[in-house]
Amino acid sequence: xxxxxxxxxxxxxxxxxxxxxxxxxxxxxxxxxxxxxxxxxxxxxxxxxxxxxxxxxxxxxxxxxxxxxxxxxxxxxxxxxxxxxxxxxxxxxxxxxxxxxxxxxxxxxxxxxxxxxxxxxxxxxxxxxxxxxxxxxxxxxxxxxxxxxxxxxxxxxxxxxxxxxxxxxxxxxxxxxxxxxxxxxxxxxxxxxxxxxxxxxxxxxxxxxxxxxxxxxxxxxxxxxxxxxxxxxxxxxxxxxxxxxxxxxxxxxxxxxxxxxxxxxxxxxxxxxxxxxxxxxxxxxxxxxxxxxxxxxxxxxxxxxxxxxxxxxxxxxxxxxxxxxxxxxxxxxxxxxxxxxxxxxxxxxxxxxxxxxxxxxxxxxxxxxxxxxxxxxxxxxxxxxxxxxxxxxxxxxxxxxxxxxxxxxxxxxxxxxxxxxxxxxxxxx
Ligand code: ZN
Ligand code: ZN
Numbered sequence: 001x002x003x004x005x006x007x008x009x010x011x012x013x014x015x016x017x018x019x020x021x022x023x024x025x026x027x028x029x030x031x032x033x034x035x036x037x038x039x040x041x042x043x044x045x046x047x048x049x050x051x052x053x054x055x056x057x058x059x060x061x062x063x064x065x066x067x068x069x070x071x072x073x074x075x076x077x078x079x080x081x082x083x084x085x086x087x088x089x090x091x092x093x094x095x096x097x098x099x100x101x102x103x104x105x106x107x108x109x110x111x112x113x114x115x116x117x118x119x120x121x122x123x124x125x126x127x128x129x130x131x132x133x134x135x136x137x138x139x140x141x142x143x144x145x146x147x148x149x150x151x152x153x154x155x156x157x158x159x160x161x162x163x164x165x166x167x168x169x170x171x172x173x174x175x176x177x178x179x180x181x182x183x184x185x186x187x188x189x190x191x192x193x194x195x196x197x198x199x200x201x202x203x204x205x206x207x208x209x210x211x212x213x214x215x216x217x218x219x220x221x222x223x224x225x226x227x228x229x230x231x232x233x234x235x236x237x238x239x240x241x242x243x244x245x246x247x248x249x250x251x252x253x254x255x256x257x258x259x260x261x262x263x264x265x266x267x268x269x270x271x272x273x274x275x276x277x278x279x280x281x282x283x284x285x286x287x288x289x290x291x292x293x294x295x296x297x298x299x300x301x302x303x304x305x306x307x308x309x310x311x312x313x314x315x316x317x318x319x320x321x322x323x324x325x326x327x328x329x330x331x332x333x334x335x336x337x338x339x340x341x342x343x344x345x346x347x348x349x350x351x352x353x354x355x356x357x358x359x360x361x362x363x364x365x366x367x368x369x370x371x372x373x374x375x376x377x378x379x380x381x382x383x384x385x386x387x388x389x390x391x392x393x394x395x396x397x398x399x400x401x402x403x404x405x406x407x408x409x410x411x412x413x414x415x416x417x418x419x420x421x422x423x424x425x426x427x428x429x
Pocket of ligand 2: 121122123156184395
């Protein structure tokens with residue numbers, strides 16, 4: 001838009017940085033969420049906090065979308081609709097940070113196992129980022145026009161949440177957005193913002209595989225089909241998939257994260273359990289790797305003389321996160337104008353995975369997803385100097401803990417600036 005003086009105006013020009021009072025409030029909320037994490041699809045308390053916050057800010061709030069999902073609408077005149085998303089779930093891992101607000105929570109995971117629970121992927125940070133941005137948008141309604149749709153999503157880690165919200169009528173119940181915007185805290189230097197066009201995050205496929213043997217006394221292996229040896233052989237053979245079946249110019253990860261069999265040293269058990277995770281960037285590579293994994297597990301069972309074929313079940317499927325070129329460049333231009341080019345860097349695709357892209361796919365609208373650093377800048381610079389960046393705690397590590405400052409403020413500002421790139425300017429802009 002152009003005013004009388006010929007100056008270019010976006011809604012972004014009107015948004016200020018969050019004030020100290022709001023930042024203090026968000027810091028309290030962050031510590032509270034961090035100390036009270038909830039597992040995927042069980043985010044009742046967190047969803048309640050998000051819903052109350054949105055109501056207090058004047059949003060039209062719908063709770064219980066796809067389980068614990070919360071959608072807040074702020075209609076503010078004619079203009080584009082912008083979907084802003086935060087995921088809410090924590091992980092079944094024991095935290096080792098020793099922070100004063102570290103989690104001591106425990107619960108039951110989706111396999112029925114008792115487990116420690118902790119926010120070791122930073123979704124607690126995502127929640128307060130979106131809380132901050134939604135409050136500022138509500139308080140500064142003269143600065144923009146359009147509709148803000150805030151989405152607090154359950155179950156990202158298990159790839160259940162976005163699907164559950166969509167299955168619960170998301171597309172029909174809420175206005176079609178012009179763009180879907182999401183962000184994640186990552187082990188970049190805090191205050192830094194990372195983006196790319198096209199493939200941003202890998203596809204992630206998780207399977208559970210049950211291998212069947214025949215149990216026997218530990219002293220009589222001739223009477224058994226030993227599933228421990230079968231599983232061990234399969235795990236080693238799986239290491240050849242990436243090295244022998246994936247081209248040098250492509251990439252993939254095959255990780256066996258769970259390997260379980262037997263209870264006693266002198267009993268050969270009758271089955272073994274594997275849970276494995278595959279990451280890929282291309283559909284053809286995904287098909288090839290998943291096909292090879294299945295082939296090898298079946299063949300190892302045959303080679304061992306297993307009484308029964310292995311059983312496969314899908315635990316989760318995250319699609320590739322692909323950033324729309326035009327929409328991403330438009331958003332990044334605003335982020336660069338707001339933060340300066342030295343804080344906004346183009347990055348390599350990450351092997352992390354997300355279900356965020358399913359919202360864009362459901363409405364057939366652009367996806368824009370970026371990452372925000374959470375590592376103390378001095379610590380990051382030191383690690384970089386020593387060539388030890390890979391030793392910094394990353395998401396899902398027991399000691400992953402973003403520094404609150406400036407991570408919290410940065411994520412509020414990035415969400416706000418990105419939304420401002422899309423919303424129409426208001427009277428004050
Ligand atoms: Zn995660
Ligand atoms: Zn995450």
